[in-house]
Amino acid sequence: MIRFTLRRLLSGAILLVVVTSASFFLAHLAIGDPTAGLLGDSATPAQRAALRQQLGLNRPLLEQFWDWLSHAVRGDFGTSWRNFQPVSDQISLRVPVTLSIVVAATLLAAVVGLIVGIATGLRPSGILARVLKLASVVLFALPGFWVSLMLVMAFAIKLQWFPAVGYVPLTHSASGWLRSITLPSIALALGAIVMIAEQLRNGFLEVNNQDFVRTLRARGLSARRVTLHVLRNASPAALTVLAIMFVGLLGGAIVVEIIFNLPGIGSLTQSASQIGDIPVLLGLTVVTVVFVVVVNFLLDLVLGWVNPKVREK
Amino acid sequence: MNEAASPAKTAPVSAKQALWSRYLRRPIGIAALAVFLLVVIAGLFAPLFAPHDPNFVDFALTQAPPNSDHLMGGDSAGRDILSRLLFGARTTLYGAAVACLTGVVLGVPAGVAAGYFGGLTDRVFSWISDGVQSVPGMIVLLIVAAGTGADFTVLMVTVGAFMAPGYYRISRSKALAVRKEPYIDAARVAGLTHIKILHTHVLRAVHAPVIIQSALTAGIAMGMQTGLQFLGIGTASDPNWGQMMNDGFRTMLTHPLILLWPSAALGITIAALAFMGSTLADLVSVRTEPAPRRRRRAQQPSDETTSSTGELVHPAELSALRIENLHVTYGTPHGDKQVVRGVCLDVAPGEVLGIVGESGSGKSQTVFSALDLLPMDGRATADGIWLGGQSVGELPRAKRHALLGTQIGYVPQEPMSNLDPCYTVGHQLVEPLRAVHKLSKAKARERAREMLLRVGITDPDRVLASHPHQISGGMAQRVLIAGAVAGNPSLLVADEPTTALDVTVQAEVLELLRELQQEYQMALVIVTHNFGVVADICDRVAVMKDGRVIETGTVEQIFAHPGDPYTAELIKASQDDTASRAELDAAWTKAGRTVHT
Numbered sequence A: 001m002i003r004f005t006l007r008r009l010l011s012g013a014i015l016l017v018v019v020t021s022a023s024f025f026l027a028h029l030a031i032g033d034p035t036a037g038l039l040g041d042s043a044t045p046a047q048r049a050a051l052r053q054q055l056g057l058n059r060p061l062l063e064q065f066w067d068w069l070s071h072a073v074r075g076d077f078g079t080s081w082r083n084f085q086p087v088s089d090q091i092s093l094r095v096p097v098t099l100s101i102v103v104a105a106t107l108l109a110a111v112v113g114l115i116v117g118i119a120t121g122l123r124p125s126g127i128l129a130r131v132l133k134l135a136s137v138v139l140f141a142l143p144g145f146w147v148s149l150m151l152v153m154a155f156a157i158k159l160q161w162f163p164a165v166g167y168v169p170l171t172h173s174a175s176g177w178l179r180s181i182t183l184p185s186i187a188l189a190l191g192a193i194v195m196i197a198e199q200l201r202n203g204f205l206e207v208n209n210q211d212f213v214r215t216l217r218a219r220g221l222s223a224r225r226v227t228l229h230v231l232r233n234a235s236p237a238a239l240t241v242l243a244i245m246f247v248g249l250l251g252g253a254i255v256v257e258i259i260f261n262l263p264g265i266g267s268l269t270q271s272a273s274q275i276g277d278i279p280v281l282l283g284l285t286v287v288t289v290v291f292v293v294v295v296n297f298l299l300d301l302v303l304g305w306v307n308p309k310v311r312e313k
Numbered sequence B: 001m002n003e004a005a006s007p008a009k010t011a012p013v014s015a016k017q018a019l020w021s022r023y024l025r026r027p028i029g030i031a032a033l034a035v036f037l038l039v040v041i042a043g044l045f046a047p048l049f050a051p052h053d054p055n056f057v058d059f060a061l062t063q064a065p066p067n068s069d070h071l072m073g074g075d076s077a078g079r080d081i082l083s084r085l086l087f088g089a090r091t092t093l094y095g096a097a098v099a100c101l102t103g104v105v106l107g108v109p110a111g112v113a114a115g116y117f118g119g120l121t122d123r124v125f126s127w128i129s130d131g132v133q134s135v136p137g138m139i140v141l142l143i144v145a146a147g148t149g150a151d152f153t154v155l156m157v158t159v160g161a162f163m164a165p166g167y168y169r170i171s172r173s174k175a176l177a178v179r180k181e182p183y184i185d186a187a188r189v190a191g192l193t194h195i196k197i198l199h200t201h202v203l204r205a206v207h208a209p210v211i212i213q214s215a216l217t218a219g220i221a222m223g224m225q226t227g228l229q230f231l232g233i234g235t236a237s238d239p240n241w242g243q244m245m246n247d248g249f250r251t252m253l254t255h256p257l258i259l260l261w262p263s264a265a266l267g268i269t270i271a272a273l274a275f276m277g278s279t280l281a282d283l284v285s286v287r288t289e290p291a292p293r294r295r296r297r298a299q300q301p302s303d304e305t306t307s308s309t310g311e312l313v314h315p316a317e318l319s320a321l322r323i324e325n326l327h328v329t330y331g332t333p334h335g336d337k338q339v340v341r342g343v344c345l346d347v348a349p350g351e352v353l354g355i356v357g358e359s360g361s362g363k364s365q366t367v368f369s370a371l372d373l374l375p376m377d378g379r380a381t382a383d384g385i386w387l388g389g390q391s392v393g394e395l396p397r398a399k400r401h402a403l404l405g406t407q408i409g410y411v412p413q414e415p416m417s418n419l420d421p422c423y424t425v426g427h428q429l430v431e432p433l434r435a436v437h438k439l440s441k442a443k444a445r446e447r448a449r450e451m452l453l454r455v456g457i458t459d460p461d462r463v464l465a466s467h468p469h470q471i472s473g474g475m476a477q478r479v480l481i482a483g484a485v486a487g488n489p490s491l492l493v494a495d496e497p498t499t500a501l502d503v504t505v506q507a508e509v510l511e512l513l514r515e516l517q518q519e520y521q522m523a524l525v526i527v528t529h530n531f532g533v534v535a536d537i538c539d540r541v542a543v544m545k546d547g548r549v550i551e552t553g554t555v556e557q558i559f560a561h562p563g564d565p566y567t568a569e570l571i572k573a574s575q576d577d578t579a580s581r582a583e584l585d586a587a588w589t590k591a592g593r594t595v596h597t
Helices: A002-031 A035-039 A045-055 A061-072 A087-122 A127-141 A144-158 A174-208 A211-218 A223-259 A265-275 A278-306 B011-023 B027-044 B081-117 B119-133 B137-147 B152-179 B182-189 B194-230 B241-250 B256-284 B363-371 B397-401 B425-435 B441-454 B460-465 B473-485 B503-520 B531-537 B555-560 B565-576 B578-590
Strands: B321-332 B335-347 B352-356 B378-381 B384-387 B408-411 B491-495 B523-528 B540-545 B548-554
Touching: A002 A061, A002 A278, A002 B119, A002 B137, A035 A045, A035 A265, A061 A278, A087 A127, A087 A174, A087 A223, A087 A265, A087 A278, A127 A174, A127 B194, A127 B256, A144 A174, A144 A223, A144 B194, A144 B241, A144 B256, A174 A223, A211 A223, A211 B408, A211 B473, A223 A265, A223 A278, A223 B137, A265 A278, A265 B137, A278 B137, B011 B256, B027 B081, B027 B256, B081 B119, B081 B152, B081 B194, B081 B241, B081 B256, B119 B152, B137 B152, B137 B194, B152 B194, B182 B194, B194 B241, B194 B256, B241 B256, B321 B363, B335 B352, B335 B363, B335 B523, B335 B540, B335 B548, B352 B363, B352 B531, B363 B378, B363 B384, B363 B491, B363 B523, B408 B473, B425 B441, B425 B460, B425 B473, B441 B460, B441 B473, B473 B491, B473 B503, B491 B503, B503 B523, B503 B531, B523 B531, B531 B555, B531 B565, B540 B555, B540 B565, B548 B555, B548 B565, B555 B565
Parallel strands: B352 B523, B352 B540, B408 B491, B491 B523
Antiparallel strands: B321 B335, B321 B378, B321 B384, B540 B548
């Protein structure tokens, strides 16, 4: 178990280094000279040269990379090139907002996906199963921001059940927080819900045909108990999808946050990318990849618990 | 994927034609294809259809409601929405095509190579694919957008790169499946090069899944593309749906229609692609959807219910199991298929009945019906089913299932697949004892341990703590026998209990079954294809063929004077199997027994 954990942590660390290094070079090569974006069109060449000097952009790229990496491993991501605030401060202010909607969406997807998946798995040719099949086809493909716009139009503007925009911190008001993240979370979760339900349904069909299910029934176990066995065997695929969806939700959150005007990392990513604020962008990349690594690690732990065979591979 | 399995030259063409003609028989498929073609035509011929210049600004048209000249009204800048929508379709389709192409070019060759060659190639490509999947694509896209001045084609190539793992996975699994086919080895032996095999066999297997994946990918790429445009990234001079949605979003409180038009266009296009993909996937995939469930045990007399086969030798009230005129039917896409046609048999307490026949003769289906454990798409009708002298055929489902594990024990055929891989052996033995027999946790555990010792497992505590994959097949079968007998049943049903085991273990397991049967005075019904097993353990035999009982009698009778040529053939086949018979006999003699054939 310890070796399993260590190996997973190591591979997560490697992934983190590889992705952030790649992002570093990609950002520098793609953006080239960020001073144009930072200073605007009216800046004189002298002003831009001075800023380049100040930001250390005249040094060799590898030197800059080493400088960034050696600070980053100590948790220091430098300061924003726009307002010279520490990157970590800006990000840590916004992470709770993004995590609120992404975690809420993931929970929503897990719970509703589980319920719908079990219901349709038990009655694979029932009405709910057919509705799920149609819904999964469409909802999987439709982007979260499109769903967001529809939800805003329907529930915020027409029905006025929820606020259209804005974020209320949890520390400020719990009910206000819940109301402000409801629509964004649903918008993010819909696609994930149908994916998870669909995976579970397929898993149920597959596992139900396996011999041990018949043997469990032959032992006299109730339908409810047999269902628990089937569920545990059918869940790995759905859990894997849940983890993949989490990565997708982090990306999808960017546009959704902008639609709902939530001060999360989405709007920060957008504004940083528009002016070429590379330290902020790299900090954001690190944070998201860390989330991805942590979620994948948790997934592996859960999978190992669900199916003991995995642990020994 | 039948086309992959048939190397005949003409096969792929006709298979492809068949696929399209089958596709065109699906209403959803036709509708989706029609909508998608409409969008394609609208995009291609936008200059012809568009009533106005999409970029012409007419201030009078600013946020105007629809009218006869401007069917969808004007946007916030005073431009004709319909014209912009038509021209926007071009951008959308172009972007999706670029993304799909990139995904195919990056993903398919890598996936085919990884699946076909395996080894290091597979590991390296799979690692890269997993890595790409865990990168938050939107952030990278924004970085790329910032750097390239938001060049639309470069952006869509990047989107395609993030879609490549999807193509990679599907081509890898298809190539892997093809690689395992025997005809690939044959082709290798015949001297075909890897390149030639990849070209003729692997690509043929991969192309249909790639088309399906492309329908999905195109939809997702359209979503990401409009999302980027919505953020103001991408070519602003060309009309595009994302920018139109952004325009509508900013005025949605006052002029919701401006948002609605492009949203509807995007939603309908993506939905059409998704339905095209899922219809194709339905047609190609081998997974069969379960047939609609019919009324269970409907008592409709079918034309064949009249002729029953087999004989009943015990009075119903004194039988342990009695099956009267059983029919089992499976609903298949091509209509109903009858697998058991009028079977009668019975067994008395303490008696051992063998049901013998080759695979497909309906013997397993017969016992599953008696236990009410048929798969969902199977249904059984019988004049009567009796258990322990009681008629149970007409009991409600729950009452019948209450007999399982208490009056009836079941020993399955394949030991490894009949234990739940997720739970320990201990849990699987203890759970029924607690849930069905209401024993306390400690008592149930003690009973499970006792039973394991009884079936010849010398280290019960280790086995109880093990997961199924950690024990051998022979041991797993002992565990299953322990589980079947733990509830003190009066009837034990064993479905080919020795077929999946090593020859030496077979003899031990048969001996164990016989001992347990005598110790607990159970009736034992043993399903087998092997007359050797019958000779070893049974009192009476029912021989089945094509869903009918063709002969019944005592073991001595049947072996001395087989009444049916088929029976004689089966007996001969069992005896011809000299190698394994000799081993079985040797094992038997070692166990201090003689075989009484």
